[in-house]
Amino acid sequence: MSQKNNEAVRMIPLGGVGQIGKNMMVLEYGDEMLIIDSGVMFPEDDQLGIDLVIPDFDYVKKNKDKIKGIVLTHGHLDHIGALPFLLKEINVPIYGTKLTLGLLEGNLKEHRLMKSSRLKVVNAGSTVQVGQFKVDYIKVNHSLTDTCALAIHTPLGPIVYASDFKFDQTPVDGEVADFHKLAELGHSEPGVLALFSDSTNVERKGYTMSEKVVGETIDDIFYRATNRIIVATFASNIHRIQQILDAAVKYDRKIAITGRSMTNNVEIARRLGYINVPDDMIVDIRDMGHIADDETVIITTGSQGEPMAALTRMARGDHYHINIKNGDTVVISASAIPGNEKFVGQTINQLFERGANVIYEDVSGVHVSGHASQEELKLMLNLTKPKYFVPTHGEARHLHQHAALAEDVGVPKENTYIAELGDVIEFREDKVEKVDKVQAGDILVDGLGIGDVGNIVLRDRKTLSEDGIIIVVVTIDSNGNIQSGPDIITRGFVYIRESEKLIEDATNRVKDALEECEEKGITEWSVLKKTIKNSLNNYIYKQIKRNPMILPIIMQV
Amino acid sequence: MSQKNNEAVRMIPLGGVGQIGKNMMVLEYGDEMLIIDSGVMFPEDDQLGIDLVIPDFDYVKKNKDKIKGIVLTHGHLDHIGALPFLLKEINVPIYGTKLTLGLLEGNLKEHRLMKSSRLKVVNAGSTVQVGQFKVDYIKVNHSLTDTCALAIHTPLGPIVYASDFKFDQTPVDGEVADFHKLAELGHSEPGVLALFSDSTNVERKGYTMSEKVVGETIDDIFYRATNRIIVATFASNIHRIQQILDAAVKYDRKIAITGRSMTNNVEIARRLGYINVPDDMIVDIRDMGHIADDETVIITTGSQGEPMAALTRMARGDHYHINIKNGDTVVISASAIPGNEKFVGQTINQLFERGANVIYEDVSGVHVSGHASQEELKLMLNLTKPKYFVPTHGEARHLHQHAALAEDVGVPKENTYIAELGDVIEFREDKVEKVDKVQAGDILVDGLGIGDVGNIVLRDRKTLSEDGIIIVVVTIDSNGNIQSGPDIITRGFVYIRESEKLIEDATNRVKDALEECEEKGITEWSVLKKTIKNSLNNYIYKQIKRNPMILPIIMQV
16 A cells, blocks of 8 residues: 555445435545445335436446445445446456355346346455555444444554444354354554444444344244144245244244245255255245145245235235135244334234234334344444544434434544535544535435436326326317317326316316407417416315326317 | 113214224214213325315214213313304204313314304303213312213213223322222112223233422423423423423523413413413513524424424424524423334434433423223222223224233123224123214314315325326317317426436327327227326336326317
8 A cells, every 4th residue: 555644534324324225335445435335215206107216327428437445334225226227337356255245146136137147246354455545344243144333444543344243142043143253343554534333223232142042932933833734924034044944943833934025036046055855844935735724834925015026915814825814823033114104013913813823023022123222332332432433324314313413432533424415424533524526425216217206297296196187188280279178187196087066167267268369369388377377276176185287288280 | 760770872983992092982872862071083195185084973963853962071172172063063062161161162263153152151060960861070180180980870870981091199280190089980779880981001011100200300300491491292291391390480581381272371371370480480482583592492382293383394494583502501391103103203303413411201201191001000090990991992902902901800701892983882780892883083174175185086196196197188179080189297206307318219109199080080088098098107117117197188170
């Protein structure tokens, strides 16, 4: 490394701060850059019809040639899901653990990008050189196994990037987090330059419970169940799935897997050795009918009440192979992601209505979070003893709470930086500050369109969704004389059958307004359109207190 | 009462079971009926553009002449909000406590129904005769003061209706629930026929904390705050507001009230004597600028992040009088009602971003629920010792959990009835059973329209909200020859500017398809419309993976 010691290290968040999702960070030192993660976010309620949200890659595109590689922390979609879009812009080596890259492969294959991608496996506990940067992969616990924190070494000291972690003292695979490495970084010289740490659960006191506790609860449920058992969980929660499989084997129940992502992930995890279960315990879901109910378990997707997922279909009564019946035990081994509460609640209600005994997070210990609670966050701060601190993986409320927590632990207030998307955060020996702002934000993906849905389209969708649309069509000749119409067509507004009078009156109002124009000799289309709108807007609102979109269309023959 | 002792008592839920909201129950004995509560429900996310949901009054209309009165338990909108709609169908006396009717008055005035309504004040602890029925008003605790459980006496024994209650052993007004009355009913002869009890919080273990605890937390916040304090809470939570006022008086801070419902409710509660605060402590919000920040408190609406509420406007930065600034303490003294989590979260984020210190439920004890937890529910069961039990005020999951809890307490499984809307539940000396089903359900109110928005309109709104609309207009003459168009207009679909090519190609496809029709001499409009739809459907989906509504319009000149 040829740079002088007093040069600055810069970090630029393109996602994951001020929001939970689409995690992505650019690290700069000298002439080289590194990308950390590149994830998607699921759309907010008001982003109507949007499928995915990805980071704005403008800054990456402008600095294409400086980027030496992409380092991944783990395989959740909010960390790897935007890579298929990013790889259309740049092609650099991608580093990650075996399972991370295993999960990424599936994603890349769907986008036909597998062949052109350069994937490099890194084991937890080892170090990889990317350009001028040495990057340590440090084992941490999370709801997805093979997750790592990263220490990226710079002449000013290492940046520790611990987005998504918890400390589980009794993990399912027996591998605790690499406390020693974190401690070593903490008392190295010149010490950790900056810590970027997970703020998701900063509002929770104490420690996040061990995954083992969930295993015990699941074991207990299996012990008591006298009929069929159906368990829904996140398809990526490999340890959870292993614990369900263990219980199935212990109580001698054959296992069927259903739901596309569940089937895929179990297949990947078994192939890579992250899941162990005897072959003869797994059966095809179509053969479940031949086995006694008390000798079967179904592991399924749908823990979020997603409309098309397997458990949701069962609850609704339209799953191909499984009919929920009296005496079934259904376990939802997950918590509702914010925004999904209503969907999950509806699924639980429907399962109860079909006679199932439903066991879910609110009433039992069938789930633990994958993120660190307050005491673990403090431990991370105390182990790494960073000079600067940047709370990450959180909305504004989480970042502010995390900043306050760091202050409690002894990080001076001025050494904590609460970031916004696109901030160019510069770390120097004597201070951290924002030195610039680059283009960053949410790019909306709708079907195959990337970024072609923006505020105007969304505003229209919102208006349409609330009160529908009234279309007024009128045909005029070149002299401006009406040849046919005005005709009124509505969608999403009222039941026409019950509102014939309203539509008739509205049509007459438009007719009167247009005739007035005709008499006055007004023929400009823009004026005619405005006249049509004005004649309806107030009238409709007065009559029925709704504000549908009014769309005048003039055809000339 | 002339009926024989072995005649049946019937209860018909028209709301409030299998759902939280629009509570309404009809009680029948012999030739007389009584209505208990008549509330609204707020729309679900998928009920796009709907303002309110009210019960279906069909059964009430058909039995108009039998109804002797409406008895109200308390003044929350999910118990009284549908009365303006119900009173258009029937006009019978309405019974309730002073505050309940005070809150109802405001509602009736808005609908110009005050003059024609017959409101009868009943004090908690007293009994009123409605037709043949004696109805005891029994004091219970709730987040709204002056809430009662009802005991409606029938020859088979009293029905105890305790929808919405908790037991607060140290209530703010010093009035504990009337345990003695409940106990007396429990050991009377022939004993309580049936208990209808609140299932909202059946998933919570233990007891609901006392409102006094919130008062202590608020006092502590006032003690520590060095600048302005802004507190948001439910406008109907009179005791909470009183506690905030008490703290303001204690720490000598002038109080401004903002938000329409907050201003209204405080006015009503002060007039009726439920809120006490010296006149000179209250100031107009427009005069707050003249008072030092550390001598002011603002009490506001917006605890649910409602888009137009005062706190939400402050958070967004568009409140007329209040600008959030560094050092403000903002307290959200409420929990997010299911479905509102995202809105509340957004408000908290924005307040933090503006520099406020935000104190909210997740991180402190600034709120307690108004509903009983498990131990209180058990106490209610043990006090009243009902023969039959009907869990109410809950979704299916809550009703099932409450049934299990009742079984634990000793109610035989066959004596518990899990109701659905419209069930005619018949109680006899030896059994409870469903003997009939009447029309019941959700009537959607959108603006001034009641029931004119149904599944087709909602389905259209959903399609429009997700992918927008493509309108294809073509003018033909009487021979079926195209005179102008086809023109394509879209809304909520794509940015036209970025998708000119797509629209151009789509227009050409429609043109080709129509010309083919012309050549074949096809002139039926239905066939032409189908042709237009078919020519676009697959094409658009293939090109951009979206399914907008396609609306062909043919004009004839």
